[in-house]
Amino acid sequence: MIGFFRKMRKKLADDNQFFKYSRYAIGEILLVVIGILIALQINNWNEDRKLKQFEYRILKDIETSMERNFFQLDMCLRGNKKAIISADLILKHLDENLPYNDSLDFHFSRAFEWCSPVFNNAGYESLKTYGRNLVTNETIREELGIYDSGWMETLAQRQEEYFFNTASPVLTELFEIVAMRTQMKPFDYEQLGNSNKFISILKTSKENRKEQIRWYEQWQQSFVSLDKMIKTELKKQ
DSSP: OHHHHHHHHHHHHHTTOHHHHHHHHHHHHHHHHHHHHHHHHHHHHHHHHHHHHHHHHHHHHHHHHHHHHHHHHHHHHHHHHHHHHHHHHHHHHHHTTOOOOTHHHHHHHHTTOOOOOOOOOHHHHHHHHHOGGGOOOHHHHHHGGGGGOOHHHHHHHHHHHHIIIIIHHHHTTTBSOOOSSSOOOBSOHHHHHTOHHHHHHHHHHHHHHHHHHHHHHHHHHHHHHHHHHHHHHHHHO
């Protein structure tokens, strides 16, 4: 096509047909400009398509890892609720002066157990590397901020610091073994009921479990909502 315009331009120039030559020259320029614009448009379309594909992969990774996060939250919710049950059972025995039996050893141990979920955030970490604006859905982009809340790590740190710095030194004076997921046999069962420190530690641990449960249930609800939004977005794409 461009070759045709060049031949036509040369013929018109040779014939001194200035105005016709000008029109054809302008037409040739417009043709080139249109070709460039079309090429740019195709390039932009390809770039947009690549970004959409990358966004899909990132959201898919987040959605897949969220299933494991649900499992972690559910496991820790069940574990912390069991710890509360054991703590209540021990408090009832001590408060009512019920006699000691070997089955209590299991509950002494479980009452001080705690569970902190370990989340898989690989997809979200990849997203942060490339920028959260890669996610075009504004609501999803805002809800993903739950991964940056920091409360999960704070709660876990609180539990560890309290147990090892405050609870453990007292418990080692009262039990033959101080360990979770085993059995803790007291040196003197009657002494436990008279130990204000032990009662305080047991009640504080129970409250810590309840605080964890409150937060984990909130996170669970947020994850359910976020999971639904991501699934809907993936279907659109």
